Amino acid sequence: xxxxxxxxxxxxxxxxxxKRYGGVRALDGVDLTVEAGRIHAVLGENGAGKxxxxxxxxxxxxxxxxxxxxxxxxIRFPDPAAxxxxxIVCIFQELSLVPDLSVADNVIIADPPRxxxxxxxxxxRQLAEEALARAGASDVHPMALVRDLPLxxxxxxxxxxxxxxxxxxxxxxxxxxxxxxxxxxxxxxxxKDLRASGMALVYISHRMGEIAELADDCSVFRNGRHVAxxxxxxxxxxxxxxxxxxxxxxxxxxxxxPPVPDDRAPVLEVRRLGWxxxxxxxxxxxxxxxxxxxGGLDGxxxxxxxxxxxxxxxxxxxxxxxxxxxxxxxxPSEAKSTRQGIALIPEDRKTEGLMLPMSVGAxxxxxxxxxxxxGGFIDRTAESAAIAAMVKLLAIKTASPDLxxxxxxxxxxxxxxxxxxxMRQPRIVLLNDPTRGIDVGTxxxxxxLLRRLADEGAAVLLYSTDYAELIGCCDRVLVLYDGRVxxxxxxxxxxxxxxxxxxxxxxxxxxxxxxxx
Amino acid sequence: xxQKLEPVPARLRLPAGLRRFDPAVATAFGCIVALLLVGxxxxxxxxxxEYLLQQxxxxxxxxxxxxxxMVVVLLGQIDLSxxxxxxxxxxxxxxxxxxxxxxxxxxxxxxVLCGVGLGVVNGIGVAYLRVPSMIFTLGIDAVAQGLxxxxxxxxxxxxxxxxxxxxxxxxxxILGMPNAxxxxxxxxxxxxxxxGRTTFGRSVYAIGNRESAAYLSGVHTRRIVLLAFALSxxxxxxxxxxxxxxxxxxxxxxxxxxxxxxxAAVVLGGTSILGGRGSYLGTTAxxxxxxxxxxxxxxxxxPDAGRQVIxxxxxxxxxxxxxxxxxxxx
Numbered sequence: 001x002x003x004x005x006x007x008x009x010x011x012x013x014x015x016x017x018x019k020r021y022g023g024v025r026a027l028d029g030v031d032l033t034v035e036a037g038r039i040h041a042v043l044g045e046n047g048a049g050k051x052x053x054x055x056x057x058x059x060x061x062x063x064x065x066x067x068x069x070x071x072x073x074x075i076r077f078p079d080p081a082a083x084x085x086x087x088i089v090c091i092f093q094e095l096s097l098v099p100d101l102s103v104a105d106n107v108i109i110a111d112p113p114r115x116x117x118x119x120x121x122x123x124x125r126q127l128a129e130e131a132l133a134r135a136g137a138s139d140v141h142p143m144a145l146v147r148d149l150p151l152x153x154x155x156x157x158x159x160x161x162x163x164x165x166x167x168x169x170x171x172x173x174x175x176x177x178x179x180x181x182x183x184x185x186x187x188x189x190x191x192k193d194l195r196a197s198g199m200a201l202v203y204i205s206h207r208m209g210e211i212a213e214l215a216d217d218c219s220v221f222r223n224g225r226h227v228a229x230x231x232x233x234x235x236x237x238x239x240x241x242x243x244x245x246x247x248x249x250x251x252x253x254x255x256x257x258p259p260v261p262d263d264r265a266p267v268l269e270v271r272r273l274g275w276x277x278x279x280x281x282x283x284x285x286x287x288x289x290x291x292x293x294x295g296g297l298d299g300x301x302x303x304x305x306x307x308x309x310x311x312x313x314x315x316x317x318x319x320x321x322x323x324x325x326x327x328x329x330x331x332p333s334e335a336k337s338t339r340q341g342i343a344l345i346p347e348d349r350k351t352e353g354l355m356l357p358m359s360v361g362a363x364x365x366x367x368x369x370x371x372x373x374x375g376g377f378i379d380r381t382a383e384s385a386a387i388a389a390m391v392k393l394l395a396i397k398t399a400s401p402d403l404x405x406x407x408x409x410x411x412x413x414x415x416x417x418x419x420x421x422x423m424r425q426p427r428i429v430l431l432n433d434p435t436r437g438i439d440v441g442t443x444x445x446x447x448x449l450l451r452r453l454a455d456e457g458a459a460v461l462l463y464s465t466d467y468a469e470l471i472g473c474c475d476r477v478l479v480l481y482d483g484r485v486x487x488x489x490x491x492x493x494x495x496x497x498x499x500x501x502x503x504x505x506x507x508x509x510x511x512x513x514x515x516x517x
Numbered sequence: 518x519x520q521k522l523e524p525v526p527a528r529l530r531l532p533a534g535l536r537r538f539d540p541a542v543a544t545a546f547g548c549i550v551a552l553l554l555v556g557x558x559x560x561x562x563x564x565x566x567e568y569l570l571q572q573x574x575x576x577x578x579x580x581x582x583x584x585x586x587m588v589v590v591l592l593g594q595i596d597l598s599x600x601x602x603x604x605x606x607x608x609x610x611x612x613x614x615x616x617x618x619x620x621x622x623x624x625x626x627x628x629v630l631c632g633v634g635l636g637v638v639n640g641i642g643v644a645y646l647r648v649p650s651m652i653f654t655l656g657i658d659a660v661a662q663g664l665x666x667x668x669x670x671x672x673x674x675x676x677x678x679x680x681x682x683x684x685x686x687x688x689x690x691i692l693g694m695p696n697a698x699x700x701x702x703x704x705x706x707x708x709x710x711x712x713g714r715t716t717f718g719r720s721v722y723a724i725g726n727r728e729s730a731a732y733l734s735g736v737h738t739r740r741i742v743l744l745a746f747a748l749s750x751x752x753x754x755x756x757x758x759x760x761x762x763x764x765x766x767x768x769x770x771x772x773x774x775x776x777x778x779x780x781a782a783v784v785l786g787g788t789s790i791l792g793g794r795g796s797y798l799g800t801t802a803x804x805x806x807x808x809x810x811x812x813x814x815x816x817x818x819x820p821d822a823g824r825q826v827i828x829x830x831x832x833x834x835x836x837x838x839x840x841x842x843x844x845x846x847x
Binding site for chain 1: 715723
């Protein structure tokens with residue numbers, strides 16, 4: 001490991017790597033070659049397999065098949081510690097710092113210097129200062145508590161922590177997404193210095209500008225497959241985007257009716273809605289009969305927007321009007337009341353949508369207990385009737401409504417979550433990525449259901465991480481970037497290219513979009 | 518399209534009534550029978566109706582406390598303020614009894630109300646201030662103790678229990694059954710209905726299973742938690758007033774022996790200490806089991822220290838047993 005570079009042999013090589021999670025193929029025979037002294041950018045949409053790729057590289061998960069080689073010799077990483085020992089260190093998207101420990105403790109957390117079995121604090125502080133200086137964060141005091149640092153400084157500390165492990169290959173997953181413009185400049189300079197020192201870097205970012213500035217090599221991924229690798233600067237942005245989205249449409253969508261006229265009175269009006277720092281200045285109308293999509297990269301404020309409209313977030317600014325009347329949404333119980341008629345199909349059915357050990361029936365009626373009870377007592381006849389109606393309406397496959405909902409398949413569990421809210425006959429239906437992790441057949445049933453809801457006069461607001469779904473289901477799409485609506489697409493203008501451009505906030509307006517605007 | 522169903526565990530294919538019969542509850546009833554058999558080798562009187570009725574009468578106090586505890590445990594919380602809320606119930610009702618005829622008439626409601634008040638404070642602390650219940654209720658226990666010592670100067674108060682309190686605890690008004698057992702039956706029936714038939718009960722189970730899902734379903738989760746603690750406080754205080762009636766007066770530390778047995782009864786009855794799962798039948802079995810265990814240990818002249826060791830050991834053994842068998846599919 002300490003030997004010098006072998007001429008002609010790449011530092012790190014992956015070939016034929018595949019990884020499955022249950023029925024989902026996250027990586028499918030992927031190849032990747034990383035050279036020392038170069039920055040390798042990895043590009044791809046949400047769910048393209050980038051995260052799985054770096055998890056395999058850094059020992060967090062083990063690939064099902066395929067080989068990896070370091071300095072031309074085959075190598076396996078049973079756990080992240082093994083990858084670290086081999087000189088591969090990863091900085092993940094989610095910060096991994098312990099807030100109540102000092103910066104020095106965090107930076108040297110893996111292998112603190114010891115004297116007589118105790119941690120040598122002076123030496124630790126010295127090492128931390130060195131690492132911080134290399135990460136361009138020499139202004140951060142090593143004895144400061146991490147919790148007292150602003151987010152951008154924490155990200156630099158995270159880089160220092162990785163550098164303290166003396167990596168030969170450093171992986172950065174969205175390392176700049178939390179940073180301000182000035183800090184980004186600092187980080188980019190740090191990364192260039194590291195490259196000059198002979199380190200190999202794998203850089204994942206959705207910011208095309210940074211990639212153009214930094215990358216020596218690029219690799220594009222799509223649907224768990226490696227599409228192409230090429231030297232940076234040899235392809236245009238448009239070509240790269242085309243590689244990222246491909247031309248595959250695998251789902252059937254119900255036909256869209258003619259667009260809802262703009263003069264129909266909106267059921268939901270959002271005016272300058274904000275929730276610092278994740279949402280700012282969001283305004284839009286939602287009309288009965290309409291399916292409005294929320295697009296953009298994962299984590300640009302879409303979830304927060306849905307939660308804000310359901311009254312979950314405290315301290316939002318701006319106004320929300322339901323049927324023209326300003327409302328104060330104090331919580332889900334107010335939002336779901338007959339007055340407002342809002343429903344939220346949450347993101348994670350296992351923790352937010354269902355009580356898994358409880359019966360299918362109890363889960364179905366749980367949001368509507370007020371409708372099937374008198375004076376606090378549940379009317380069992382009314383309850384059974386309501387359950388039977390919903391099981392039939394959504395074709396929920398269960399041997400009996402008394403089974404625990406956890407015994408159903410993922411798709412049927414998701415149907416239970418949706419049915420639970422349809423039982424209230426809401427006027428405004430908010431959906432947070434409702435088809436994630438479910439089978440294609442159920443997906444199509446859900447698409448048809450959304451369209452039928454809209455046809456029956458409900459207003460649907462759909463967030464999806466799958467662009468194809470937004471294109472297939474939505475009458476209009478709002479693209480969010482950094483907590484703002486950066487683009488509104490309508491009808492035929494909802495294309496993958498327009499969505500990806502909006503998601504990356506590239507300000508190249510094509511004639512098509514101008515025509516739609 | 519062919520119906521493709523997940524394989525269903527055999528127990529889940531039983532009719533609803535049978536399926537509810539938790540193996541933990543069966544185990545608890547089995548232990549009760551075993552204890553009685555062991556006891557009957559020692560003395561024939563263990564199987565006599567008189568002895569059993571007497572055990573039920575003693576067990577009624579524990580049953581009231583355990584009922585409140587069970588509702589709180591179903592939420593995934595715990596109420597450690599039981600000992601001194603029992604004492605508050607006893608002392609406040611006897612104190613009211615010292616204020617003439619009106620005081621005597623209102624003695625029981627006043628005592629229970631004081632317990633409800635402390636329960637509400639518990640609920641505010643846990644549900645609204647988000648303090649872990651283990652800490653907050655322990656604090657309230659200490660506060661209640663301090664208040665009672667302050668009031669009485671640290672000795673047993675002079676006030677006597679009212680005749681009604683005495684009757685409720687020791688009388689045999691109907692069918693020769695102790696009145697305390699009737700109170701147990703009434704509270705038990707109400708709890709079974711509360712947990713099984715009301716929106717409150719459904720919400721308690723839902724919160725215990727997954728609080729975030731219950732909240733996002735638009736249920737007032739904090740209100741439910743508050744009510745559960747109020748209920749627990751009220752039932753503990755009711756046990757306190759009856760206990761004062763049993764011994765004729767209230768005294769310091771009269772609730773000290775109820776915390777561990779109440780938690781033990783709930784857990785032995787198959788209620789998950791993490792919340793969301795458990796039946797009242799199980800808690801009833803747990804109460805009977807604990808009461809018999811106590812009785813037999815005292816008859817065979819086991820010293821108090823030994824009794825404590827056996828309680829603790831039984832609870833830990835059962836917890837280990839349930840921890841292994843409670844992997845619910847998900």
